[in-house]
Amino acid sequence: MRRVVITGLGLVTPVGCGVEASWSNLLAGQSGARRIEEFEVSDITCQIANFIPRGATSEGKFNPDDWMEPKEQRKVDDFIIYAVAAADQAIADSGLKFDTSDAQERAGVLIGSGIGGLSGIADTSILLKEKGPRRVSPFFIPGRLINLAGGYVSIKHHLRGPNNAVVTACATGTHAIGDAARIIALDDADVMVAGGTESPICRIAMAGFAACRALSTGFNDDPTRGSRPYDKDRDGFVMGEGAGIVILESYEHAKARGAKIYAEVIGYGMSADAYHITAPAEDGDGGYRCMKAALARAGVAPSEIDYVNAHGTSTPMGDEIELKAVERLFGNSAGKLAMSSTKSAIGHLLGAAGAVEAIFSVLAIRDNVAPPTLNLDNPSVETAIDLVPHKAQKRDINTALSNSFGFGGTNASLVLRRVA
């Protein structure tokens, strides 16, 4: 199997558009949460979400016109525009040029989404009922399909290699990066544009996740305090939107062109709880086996992991189950481990979460800093692990683990390491 490294990053998150804007705001303790004003929420138990800041690209905000022509934007749901924006950033960051047929054919795309164009499906259903089938746009289907995020990216950049999409709910972004790394490791491509994207903040999604009792309901008047992983007052996750895209490349390919290498993907683990459609298994065995598989593939001992970017969604059950699984895996080395949930700042980006958090893990390695867990005022359980409350911490971070667990009991973990 060939070595796979990360040579480009792209982010569209509730704390900024662009890698440096998102990262610096995250380290500064900013939150992207606010009250929902875009649609009616007075009859929904959760009335807050993390929105991408709209504005000038030069100010670290998101302006869709800089990434896609307005006439194309009309045809697609936002998750596709976010993916195109993050992919453009990542490709530019990598310095790769796809200007020969060989370069194009050896480059692929693997971008997933948890639920794709849900808001467009909801809107079009109403249109269908009110005006009939002759008013349903020919762009309705292609603008909602999950793999069209990757489709648009491949068309824009002429990427003619493998083209795939992952759909594993909140584990999507992690699976996408892990699966794409394997495509390179097996020599089916030299370069993969990989990650996750999501634009879930709409009335039907809020109603649906609220019905699952998954969302925070007690912080509608204090939105930035709603996402509070590990805190005793946590009461559910706060939805977020955005995209994270990485450029994966074979080590030889990156070396040959003198590319800047952020980190190596040294481990990828997967498992299933096979327990319940939305609740994690209480023994945390699925998460434990997933992390263990990733470490085994990486060939590293738990004591070599310096930082864990937790799934940590701020749900009453999930956070402690994950924490116990990490404690079980790390044993005596838990005491020197830093583990934070960046969902405290950006919320839960569902299918984009794993990709965004893998990028935060890469940046933690680059800068030797652990991003904070906001709002962790009173941990609900005692632990030897440093959960990085409130403030970012300078630490030596060479190897990081990033976890994602999804509805359906699907689990994925990545191990990333600095390339000396």
Added chain:
Amino acid sequence: MSDVAERVKKIVVEHLGVEADKVTDNASFIDDLGADSLDTVELVMAFEEEFGCEIPDDAAEHILTVGDAVKFLEKNASAA
């Protein structure tokens, strides 16, 4: 320019994202204005919505230029 022609051109400019001066009577949606087959389906739908009429598929097949659309709508549109 007739009222119908002006309304047709406005729709074409909006949907295809082209400059207004390119939207001439002889301009072909596909060859001159960069539309693909899905764009032309959506354009016909937009004409139906704007002019409150139905454009059957066999008629839509013959609407290839801006002028074709104007001519059809002047003849058939109830709200023209």
